[in-house]
Amino acid sequence: MIQIRGLTKIYNGVPVLDGIDLDIKKGERIAIIGPSGTGKSTLLRCLNFLEQPEKGEYILDGESIDVQKANAAQIKEMRLRTAFVFQNYALFANKTARENIAEGLITVRGEPKETAFERADEILHKIGLADKANAYPASLSGGQQQRVGIGRAMASNSELMLVDEPTSALDPEWVDEVLQLLTRVAQAHQTMLIVTHEMAFAKEIADRVLFMEGGRIVEQGPPEKMFTSPDDPRTRSFLRKVL
Amino acid sequence: MRALDLDYMLGLLPVLLKYLPLTLGMASVSMILALILASLFAIIRVVRFPVLDAATRLFISFFRGTPLLVQLFLFYYGLPQLVSILTAIDGVTAAIVGLTLHFSAYMAESIRAAILGVDRSQWEAAKSIGMSTGQMMRRIILPQAARVAAPTLINYFIDLIKSTSLAFTLGVTELMGAAQKEAAGSFLYFETFIVVAVIYWVVVESLAFIQSKIENRLSKAVSR
Numbered sequence: 001m002i003q004i005r006g007l008t009k010i011y012n013g014v015p016v017l018d019g020i021d022l023d024i025k026k027g028e029r030i031a032i033i034g035p036s037g038t039g040k041s042t043l044l045r046c047l048n049f050l051e052q053p054e055k056g057e058y059i060l061d062g063e064s065i066d067v068q069k070a071n072a073a074q075i076k077e078m079r080l081r082t083a084f085v086f087q088n089y090a091l092f093a094n095k096t097a098r099e100n101i102a103e104g105l106i107t108v109r110g111e112p113k114e115t116a117f118e119r120a121d122e123i124l125h126k127i128g129l130a131d132k133a134n135a136y137p138a139s140l141s142g143g144q145q146q147r148v149g150i151g152r153a154m155a156s157n158s159e160l161m162l163v164d165e166p167t168s169a170l171d172p173e174w175v176d177e178v179l180q181l182l183t184r185v186a187q188a189h190q191t192m193l194i195v196t197h198e199m200a201f202a203k204e205i206a207d208r209v210l211f212m213e214g215g216r217i218v219e220q221g222p223p224e225k226m227f228t229s230p231d232d233p234r235t236r237s238f239l240r241k242v243l
Numbered sequence: 244m245r246a247l248d249l250d251y252m253l254g255l256l257p258v259l260l261k262y263l264p265l266t267l268g269m270a271s272v273s274m275i276l277a278l279i280l281a282s283l284f285a286i287i288r289v290v291r292f293p294v295l296d297a298a299t300r301l302f303i304s305f306f307r308g309t310p311l312l313v314q315l316f317l318f319y320y321g322l323p324q325l326v327s328i329l330t331a332i333d334g335v336t337a338a339i340v341g342l343t344l345h346f347s348a349y350m351a352e353s354i355r356a357a358i359l360g361v362d363r364s365q366w367e368a369a370k371s372i373g374m375s376t377g378q379m380m381r382r383i384i385l386p387q388a389a390r391v392a393a394p395t396l397i398n399y400f401i402d403l404i405k406s407t408s409l410a411f412t413l414g415v416t417e418l419m420g421a422a423q424k425e426a427a428g429s430f431l432y433f434e435t436f437i438v439v440a441v442i443y444w445v446v447v448e449s450l451a452f453i454q455s456k457i458e459n460r461l462s463k464a465v466s467r
Protein backbone atom coordinates (compact mmCIF):
# COMPACT_ATOMS: atom_id res chain seq x y z
CA MET A 1 0.00 0.00 0.00
CA ILE A 2 2.74 2.43 0.99
CA GLN A 3 6.37 1.72 0.21
CA ILE A 4 9.20 3.73 1.69
CA ARG A 5 12.57 3.76 -0.04
CA GLY A 6 15.86 5.18 1.27
CA LEU A 7 14.20 7.65 3.62
CA THR A 8 16.85 9.92 5.13
CA LYS A 9 16.45 12.73 7.63
CA ILE A 10 19.42 14.73 8.86
CA TYR A 11 19.51 17.01 11.92
CA ASN A 12 22.58 19.23 12.23
CA GLY A 13 24.64 16.93 10.05
CA VAL A 14 23.61 13.79 11.95
CA PRO A 15 21.37 11.30 10.12
CA VAL A 16 18.39 10.55 12.36
CA LEU A 17 16.92 8.36 9.67
CA ASP A 18 19.57 6.60 7.66
CA GLY A 19 18.01 5.17 4.52
CA ILE A 20 14.84 3.49 5.77
CA ASP A 21 13.18 0.92 3.50
CA LEU A 22 9.76 -0.27 4.55
CA ASP A 23 6.72 -1.79 2.84
CA ILE A 24 3.42 -1.35 4.63
CA LYS A 25 0.68 -3.71 3.54
CA LYS A 26 -3.00 -2.88 3.79
CA GLY A 27 -4.40 -3.92 7.15
CA GLU A 28 -0.96 -4.49 8.61
CA ARG A 29 -0.28 -3.38 12.16
CA ILE A 30 3.37 -2.58 12.70
CA ALA A 31 4.92 -1.76 16.07
CA ILE A 32 8.21 0.11 16.17
CA ILE A 33 10.35 -0.38 19.24
CA GLY A 34 13.84 0.72 20.17
CA PRO A 35 15.83 3.04 22.42
CA SER A 36 14.98 6.75 22.67
CA GLY A 37 16.40 9.06 20.02
CA THR A 38 16.78 6.42 17.34
CA GLY A 39 14.43 8.00 14.82
CA LYS A 40 11.21 6.11 15.54
CA SER A 41 9.07 9.20 15.95
CA THR A 42 10.95 10.99 13.17
CA LEU A 43 9.96 8.21 10.78
CA LEU A 44 6.28 8.79 11.60
CA ARG A 45 6.66 12.55 11.37
CA CYS A 46 8.36 12.31 7.98
CA LEU A 47 5.52 10.18 6.62
CA ASN A 48 3.10 12.97 7.57
CA PHE A 49 5.55 15.66 6.36
CA LEU A 50 5.68 17.23 9.81
CA GLU A 51 9.39 16.89 9.09
CA GLN A 52 10.85 17.47 5.66
CA PRO A 53 13.10 14.49 4.88
CA GLU A 54 16.34 15.08 2.98
CA LYS A 55 16.14 12.06 0.70
CA GLY A 56 13.93 9.16 -0.16
CA GLU A 57 10.81 8.09 -1.95
CA TYR A 58 7.25 7.19 -1.04
CA ILE A 59 5.40 4.89 -3.39
CA LEU A 60 1.62 5.07 -3.04
CA ASP A 61 -0.24 2.46 -5.09
CA GLY A 62 2.58 2.55 -7.61
CA GLU A 63 2.76 6.36 -7.78
CA SER A 64 6.10 7.67 -6.61
CA ILE A 65 6.76 10.81 -4.58
CA ASP A 66 10.31 12.10 -4.37
CA VAL A 67 10.26 13.46 -0.81
CA GLN A 68 12.78 16.16 -1.55
CA LYS A 69 10.73 17.60 -4.41
CA ALA A 70 7.29 16.94 -2.96
CA ASN A 71 4.92 19.78 -3.88
CA ALA A 72 2.06 21.13 -1.80
CA ALA A 73 -0.48 18.81 -3.44
CA GLN A 74 1.66 15.73 -2.77
CA ILE A 75 2.27 16.77 0.82
CA LYS A 76 -1.46 17.23 1.31
CA GLU A 77 -2.12 13.83 -0.29
CA MET A 78 0.29 12.16 2.16
CA ARG A 79 -1.40 13.98 5.04
CA LEU A 80 -4.84 12.83 3.92
CA ARG A 81 -3.64 9.26 3.57
CA THR A 82 -2.06 9.25 7.03
CA ALA A 83 -3.70 10.19 10.34
CA PHE A 84 -1.44 11.19 13.19
CA VAL A 85 -1.98 10.45 16.88
CA PHE A 86 0.36 12.63 18.93
CA GLN A 87 2.20 11.79 22.10
CA ASN A 88 0.88 15.01 23.72
CA TYR A 89 -2.63 14.56 22.16
CA ALA A 90 -2.43 17.99 20.44
CA LEU A 91 -6.17 18.51 20.46
CA PHE A 92 -7.31 21.89 19.15
CA ALA A 93 -7.62 23.89 22.37
CA ASN A 94 -10.30 26.19 20.94
CA LYS A 95 -12.58 23.34 19.82
CA THR A 96 -14.76 20.91 21.74
CA ALA A 97 -14.20 17.15 21.61
CA ARG A 98 -16.89 16.87 18.94
CA GLU A 99 -15.44 19.74 16.90
CA ASN A 100 -11.94 18.29 17.18
CA ILE A 101 -13.15 15.10 15.54
CA ALA A 102 -15.23 16.85 12.87
CA GLU A 103 -12.75 19.63 12.04
CA GLY A 104 -10.72 17.83 9.40
CA LEU A 105 -13.82 16.45 7.72
CA ILE A 106 -15.36 19.91 7.40
CA THR A 107 -12.34 22.09 6.70
CA VAL A 108 -10.05 19.80 4.75
CA ARG A 109 -12.34 17.20 3.20
CA GLY A 110 -15.21 19.62 2.56
CA GLU A 111 -17.94 17.45 4.06
CA PRO A 112 -21.21 19.13 5.02
CA LYS A 113 -21.38 19.99 8.70
CA GLU A 114 -24.33 17.70 9.45
CA THR A 115 -22.67 14.53 8.18
CA ALA A 116 -19.34 15.48 9.77
CA PHE A 117 -20.94 15.99 13.16
CA GLU A 118 -22.98 12.81 12.74
CA ARG A 119 -19.73 10.96 12.16
CA ALA A 120 -18.15 12.73 15.14
CA ASP A 121 -21.02 11.64 17.39
CA GLU A 122 -20.74 8.09 16.14
CA ILE A 123 -17.02 8.10 16.97
CA LEU A 124 -17.56 9.74 20.37
CA HIS A 125 -19.89 6.86 21.12
CA LYS A 126 -17.29 4.31 19.99
CA ILE A 127 -14.55 5.84 22.14
CA GLY A 128 -16.92 6.05 25.12
CA LEU A 129 -16.99 9.84 25.35
CA ALA A 130 -20.49 10.64 24.11
CA ASP A 131 -21.12 12.55 27.33
CA LYS A 132 -18.05 14.73 26.73
CA ALA A 133 -19.02 15.86 23.22
CA ASN A 134 -19.13 19.54 24.14
CA ALA A 135 -16.21 19.56 26.55
CA TYR A 136 -13.08 21.52 25.71
CA PRO A 137 -9.75 19.66 25.89
CA ALA A 138 -8.64 21.59 28.98
CA SER A 139 -11.46 20.02 30.99
CA LEU A 140 -10.69 16.43 29.90
CA SER A 141 -8.28 14.03 31.59
CA GLY A 142 -5.13 13.01 29.73
CA GLY A 143 -6.67 9.65 28.91
CA GLN A 144 -9.85 11.24 27.59
CA GLN A 145 -7.86 13.72 25.51
CA GLN A 146 -5.84 10.94 23.94
CA ARG A 147 -9.02 9.00 23.18
CA VAL A 148 -10.35 12.07 21.37
CA GLY A 149 -6.98 12.28 19.59
CA ILE A 150 -7.46 8.70 18.41
CA GLY A 151 -11.07 9.53 17.51
CA ARG A 152 -9.87 12.42 15.37
CA ALA A 153 -7.56 10.03 13.53
CA MET A 154 -10.38 7.48 13.12
CA ALA A 155 -12.72 10.11 11.66
CA SER A 156 -10.46 10.75 8.69
CA ASN A 157 -10.73 7.13 7.48
CA SER A 158 -7.09 7.48 6.47
CA GLU A 159 -5.36 4.42 5.06
CA LEU A 160 -2.57 4.58 7.57
CA MET A 161 -2.74 5.61 11.21
CA LEU A 162 0.53 6.91 12.64
CA VAL A 163 0.55 6.54 16.41
CA ASP A 164 3.47 8.21 18.17
CA GLU A 165 4.06 6.95 21.72
CA PRO A 166 0.37 7.31 22.58
CA THR A 167 0.75 6.65 26.30
CA SER A 168 4.15 8.17 27.11
CA ALA A 169 2.70 11.48 28.30
CA LEU A 170 -0.08 9.87 30.34
CA ASP A 171 -0.33 9.34 34.06
CA PRO A 172 -0.28 5.57 34.71
CA GLU A 173 -3.98 5.53 35.64
CA TRP A 174 -5.01 6.50 32.08
CA VAL A 175 -2.73 4.15 30.14
CA ASP A 176 -5.10 1.18 30.09
CA GLU A 177 -8.11 2.96 28.61
CA VAL A 178 -5.99 4.31 25.76
CA LEU A 179 -4.35 0.96 25.04
CA GLN A 180 -7.75 -0.75 25.11
CA LEU A 181 -9.10 1.69 22.55
CA LEU A 182 -6.05 1.27 20.32
CA THR A 183 -6.39 -2.49 20.60
CA ARG A 184 -9.95 -2.23 19.33
CA VAL A 185 -8.84 -0.01 16.45
CA ALA A 186 -6.12 -2.53 15.63
CA GLN A 187 -8.57 -5.44 15.79
CA ALA A 188 -10.65 -3.67 13.13
CA HIS A 189 -7.60 -4.11 10.87
CA GLN A 190 -6.79 -0.43 10.61
CA THR A 191 -3.35 -0.20 9.00
CA MET A 192 -1.13 1.26 11.70
CA LEU A 193 2.40 2.22 12.47
CA ILE A 194 2.78 2.49 16.24
CA VAL A 195 5.81 3.70 18.12
CA THR A 196 5.50 2.38 21.64
CA HIS A 197 7.35 1.45 24.79
CA GLU A 198 4.48 -0.81 25.89
CA MET A 199 5.92 -4.18 24.92
CA ALA A 200 2.97 -6.30 26.03
CA PHE A 201 0.67 -4.14 23.93
CA ALA A 202 3.00 -4.34 20.92
CA LYS A 203 3.13 -8.09 21.26
CA GLU A 204 -0.66 -8.35 21.42
CA ILE A 205 -1.66 -6.17 18.48
CA ALA A 206 1.26 -6.19 16.03
CA ASP A 207 1.57 -8.34 12.93
CA ARG A 208 5.15 -7.20 12.66
CA VAL A 209 7.62 -5.63 15.04
CA LEU A 210 10.47 -3.37 13.89
CA PHE A 211 13.47 -2.77 16.09
CA MET A 212 15.18 0.54 15.28
CA GLU A 213 18.52 1.85 16.42
CA GLY A 214 20.72 4.63 15.08
CA GLY A 215 18.22 5.64 12.41
CA ARG A 216 18.06 2.18 10.89
CA ILE A 217 15.77 -0.80 11.04
CA VAL A 218 18.04 -3.33 12.72
CA GLU A 219 15.68 -6.25 12.72
CA GLN A 220 12.06 -7.05 12.03
CA GLY A 221 9.75 -9.99 12.33
CA PRO A 222 6.54 -11.33 13.82
CA PRO A 223 6.14 -10.49 17.52
CA GLU A 224 6.43 -14.13 18.65
CA LYS A 225 9.93 -14.29 17.20
CA MET A 226 11.02 -10.73 18.01
CA PHE A 227 10.11 -10.94 21.67
CA THR A 228 11.40 -14.48 22.28
CA SER A 229 14.33 -15.20 20.00
CA PRO A 230 15.54 -12.13 18.10
CA ASP A 231 18.60 -12.67 15.91
CA ASP A 232 20.43 -9.42 16.44
CA PRO A 233 22.42 -8.91 19.68
CA ARG A 234 21.28 -5.22 19.79
CA THR A 235 17.61 -6.31 19.82
CA ARG A 236 18.37 -8.87 22.53
CA SER A 237 20.19 -6.32 24.66
CA PHE A 238 17.37 -3.77 24.30
CA LEU A 239 14.66 -6.29 25.17
CA ARG A 240 16.60 -7.50 28.19
CA LYS A 241 16.44 -3.95 29.55
CA VAL A 242 12.75 -3.32 28.93
CA LEU A 243 11.08 -6.70 29.47
CA MET B 244 -9.11 82.22 42.56
CA ARG B 245 -12.60 82.26 41.09
CA ALA B 246 -15.42 79.76 41.56
CA LEU B 247 -16.24 77.18 38.86
CA ASP B 248 -19.12 78.16 36.60
CA LEU B 249 -21.19 75.01 37.15
CA ASP B 250 -24.16 76.21 35.12
CA TYR B 251 -21.89 76.71 32.12
CA MET B 252 -20.48 73.23 32.60
CA LEU B 253 -23.91 71.60 32.81
CA GLY B 254 -25.05 73.50 29.75
CA LEU B 255 -21.91 72.54 27.85
CA LEU B 256 -22.26 68.81 28.46
CA PRO B 257 -25.14 68.18 26.00
CA VAL B 258 -23.49 70.45 23.44
CA LEU B 259 -20.25 68.48 23.53
CA LEU B 260 -21.96 65.08 23.74
CA LYS B 261 -23.34 65.72 20.24
CA TYR B 262 -19.77 65.29 18.98
CA LEU B 263 -19.14 62.05 20.84
CA PRO B 264 -20.59 59.89 18.02
CA LEU B 265 -18.03 61.32 15.58
CA THR B 266 -15.21 60.64 18.04
CA LEU B 267 -16.37 57.09 18.69
CA GLY B 268 -17.12 56.56 14.99
CA MET B 269 -13.60 57.56 13.94
CA ALA B 270 -12.15 55.39 16.69
CA SER B 271 -14.27 52.34 15.78
CA VAL B 272 -13.66 52.53 12.04
CA SER B 273 -9.91 53.01 12.63
CA MET B 274 -9.88 50.12 15.09
CA ILE B 275 -11.58 47.69 12.71
CA LEU B 276 -9.33 48.66 9.80
CA ALA B 277 -6.25 48.55 12.03
CA LEU B 278 -7.18 45.08 13.30
CA ILE B 279 -7.48 43.73 9.76
CA LEU B 280 -4.20 45.34 8.68
CA ALA B 281 -2.41 44.28 11.85
CA SER B 282 -3.53 40.65 11.46
CA LEU B 283 -2.23 40.66 7.88
CA PHE B 284 1.10 42.18 8.96
CA ALA B 285 1.39 39.71 11.82
CA ILE B 286 0.77 36.73 9.52
CA ILE B 287 3.25 38.08 6.97
CA ARG B 288 5.87 38.36 9.70
CA VAL B 289 5.13 34.95 11.24
CA VAL B 290 5.09 33.08 7.92
CA ARG B 291 8.06 35.22 6.72
CA PHE B 292 6.87 35.90 3.18
CA PRO B 293 10.16 37.00 1.55
CA VAL B 294 9.66 40.57 0.22
CA LEU B 295 6.49 41.39 2.14
CA ASP B 296 8.19 40.60 5.43
CA ALA B 297 10.90 43.22 4.86
CA ALA B 298 8.32 45.78 3.68
CA THR B 299 6.16 45.13 6.73
CA ARG B 300 9.10 45.56 9.07
CA LEU B 301 9.97 48.89 7.47
CA PHE B 302 6.34 49.99 7.74
CA ILE B 303 6.08 49.02 11.41
CA SER B 304 9.40 50.65 12.18
CA PHE B 305 8.31 53.95 10.61
CA PHE B 306 4.86 54.12 12.18
CA ARG B 307 6.12 53.18 15.62
CA GLY B 308 9.16 55.38 15.36
CA THR B 309 7.46 58.68 14.53
CA PRO B 310 4.83 60.69 16.44
CA LEU B 311 1.20 60.26 15.47
CA LEU B 312 0.81 64.02 15.10
CA VAL B 313 3.65 64.15 12.58
CA GLN B 314 2.04 61.31 10.63
CA LEU B 315 -1.35 63.07 10.59
CA PHE B 316 0.23 66.30 9.33
CA LEU B 317 2.10 64.33 6.66
CA PHE B 318 -1.13 62.79 5.38
CA TYR B 319 -3.31 65.84 5.55
CA TYR B 320 -1.01 68.76 4.82
CA GLY B 321 2.02 67.08 3.22
CA LEU B 322 0.94 64.38 0.82
CA PRO B 323 -1.61 66.48 -1.11
CA GLN B 324 1.26 68.76 -2.18
CA LEU B 325 2.90 65.80 -3.90
CA VAL B 326 -0.17 63.94 -5.08
CA SER B 327 -2.72 66.50 -6.20
CA ILE B 328 -5.64 64.06 -6.17
CA LEU B 329 -5.29 63.85 -2.38
CA THR B 330 -6.29 67.51 -1.91
CA ALA B 331 -9.87 66.23 -2.03
CA ILE B 332 -9.32 64.21 1.15
CA ASP B 333 -11.20 65.59 4.15
CA GLY B 334 -9.96 65.82 7.72
CA VAL B 335 -12.01 62.89 9.02
CA THR B 336 -10.73 60.55 6.31
CA ALA B 337 -7.15 61.70 6.82
CA ALA B 338 -7.47 61.15 10.56
CA ILE B 339 -8.91 57.65 10.07
CA VAL B 340 -6.11 56.73 7.66
CA GLY B 341 -3.46 58.08 10.02
CA LEU B 342 -4.90 56.41 13.12
CA THR B 343 -5.37 53.12 11.25
CA LEU B 344 -1.80 52.96 10.00
CA HIS B 345 -0.29 54.14 13.27
CA PHE B 346 -2.19 51.69 15.47
CA SER B 347 -1.91 48.79 13.03
CA ALA B 348 1.86 49.00 13.45
CA TYR B 349 1.58 48.59 17.23
CA MET B 350 -1.14 45.97 17.10
CA ALA B 351 0.72 43.90 14.51
CA GLU B 352 3.51 43.30 16.99
CA SER B 353 1.20 42.18 19.79
CA ILE B 354 -0.79 39.94 17.46
CA ARG B 355 2.47 38.48 16.18
CA ALA B 356 3.61 37.73 19.72
CA ALA B 357 0.24 36.13 20.49
CA ILE B 358 0.42 33.96 17.36
CA LEU B 359 3.92 32.80 18.24
CA GLY B 360 2.66 32.05 21.74
CA VAL B 361 0.20 29.43 20.47
CA ASP B 362 1.62 26.03 21.34
CA ARG B 363 3.67 24.26 18.68
CA SER B 364 1.39 21.21 18.95
CA GLN B 365 -1.56 23.23 17.62
CA TRP B 366 0.32 24.05 14.41
CA GLU B 367 1.42 20.46 13.97
CA ALA B 368 -2.03 19.01 14.58
CA ALA B 369 -3.54 21.44 12.05
CA LYS B 370 -0.93 20.58 9.44
CA SER B 371 -1.12 16.85 10.11
CA ILE B 372 -4.80 16.72 9.14
CA GLY B 373 -3.97 18.49 5.87
CA MET B 374 -5.00 22.09 6.57
CA SER B 375 -3.53 24.81 4.38
CA THR B 376 -1.69 27.66 6.10
CA GLY B 377 -4.76 29.88 5.66
CA GLN B 378 -7.13 27.32 7.15
CA MET B 379 -4.75 26.67 10.02
CA MET B 380 -4.50 30.39 10.80
CA ARG B 381 -8.24 31.07 10.51
CA ARG B 382 -9.58 28.01 12.31
CA ILE B 383 -6.95 27.18 14.92
CA ILE B 384 -4.15 29.68 15.46
CA LEU B 385 -5.82 33.11 15.25
CA PRO B 386 -8.76 32.23 17.53
CA GLN B 387 -6.31 31.10 20.19
CA ALA B 388 -4.02 34.06 19.63
CA ALA B 389 -7.01 36.41 19.92
CA ARG B 390 -7.61 35.24 23.45
CA VAL B 391 -4.05 36.13 24.40
CA ALA B 392 -3.99 39.41 22.48
CA ALA B 393 -7.46 40.68 23.48
CA PRO B 394 -6.47 42.62 26.63
CA THR B 395 -3.61 44.39 24.84
CA LEU B 396 -5.76 45.15 21.81
CA ILE B 397 -8.48 46.70 23.96
CA ASN B 398 -5.80 48.84 25.58
CA TYR B 399 -4.83 50.04 22.11
CA PHE B 400 -8.48 50.81 21.40
CA ILE B 401 -8.59 52.94 24.54
CA ASP B 402 -5.47 54.72 23.40
CA LEU B 403 -7.01 55.11 19.95
CA ILE B 404 -10.18 56.77 21.30
CA LYS B 405 -8.08 59.33 23.11
CA SER B 406 -5.86 59.84 20.08
CA THR B 407 -8.83 60.87 17.94
CA SER B 408 -8.58 64.19 19.79
CA LEU B 409 -5.61 64.98 17.57
CA ALA B 410 -7.99 65.14 14.60
CA PHE B 411 -8.90 68.66 15.69
CA THR B 412 -5.48 69.72 14.38
CA LEU B 413 -6.74 68.68 10.93
CA GLY B 414 -9.75 70.95 11.35
CA VAL B 415 -12.15 68.17 12.34
CA THR B 416 -14.83 69.27 14.80
CA GLU B 417 -14.95 66.19 16.98
CA LEU B 418 -15.14 66.26 20.77
CA MET B 419 -11.86 68.14 21.26
CA GLY B 420 -12.40 70.43 18.28
CA ALA B 421 -15.87 71.36 19.52
CA ALA B 422 -14.52 72.07 22.99
CA GLN B 423 -11.79 74.26 21.53
CA LYS B 424 -14.44 76.35 19.76
CA GLU B 425 -16.64 76.60 22.85
CA ALA B 426 -13.73 77.66 25.01
CA ALA B 427 -12.66 80.29 22.51
CA GLY B 428 -16.15 81.81 22.75
CA SER B 429 -16.64 81.65 26.53
CA PHE B 430 -13.02 82.05 27.67
CA LEU B 431 -13.87 79.43 30.34
CA TYR B 432 -10.97 77.16 29.42
CA PHE B 433 -10.82 75.22 32.67
CA GLU B 434 -14.55 74.46 32.75
CA THR B 435 -14.60 73.47 29.10
CA PHE B 436 -11.63 71.12 29.17
CA ILE B 437 -12.57 69.51 32.46
CA VAL B 438 -15.94 68.61 30.90
CA VAL B 439 -14.10 67.14 27.88
CA ALA B 440 -11.74 65.24 30.15
CA VAL B 441 -14.65 63.74 32.10
CA ILE B 442 -16.40 62.63 28.90
CA TYR B 443 -13.26 60.81 27.68
CA TRP B 444 -12.73 59.37 31.14
CA VAL B 445 -16.27 57.94 31.40
CA VAL B 446 -16.06 56.45 27.89
CA VAL B 447 -12.72 54.79 28.63
CA GLU B 448 -13.85 53.46 32.01
CA SER B 449 -16.98 51.94 30.44
CA LEU B 450 -14.74 50.24 27.93
CA ALA B 451 -12.46 48.93 30.66
CA PHE B 452 -15.54 47.43 32.28
CA ILE B 453 -16.54 45.69 29.04
CA GLN B 454 -12.92 44.57 28.69
CA SER B 455 -13.03 42.64 31.95
CA LYS B 456 -16.31 40.99 30.87
CA ILE B 457 -14.83 39.92 27.55
CA GLU B 458 -11.72 38.54 29.19
CA ASN B 459 -13.83 36.47 31.55
CA ARG B 460 -15.82 35.04 28.66
CA LEU B 461 -12.76 34.26 26.57
CA SER B 462 -11.01 32.44 29.36
CA LYS B 463 -14.14 30.43 30.09
CA ALA B 464 -14.52 29.31 26.49
CA VAL B 465 -11.26 27.45 26.66
CA SER B 466 -11.13 26.26 30.23
CA ARG B 467 -14.55 24.69 30.27
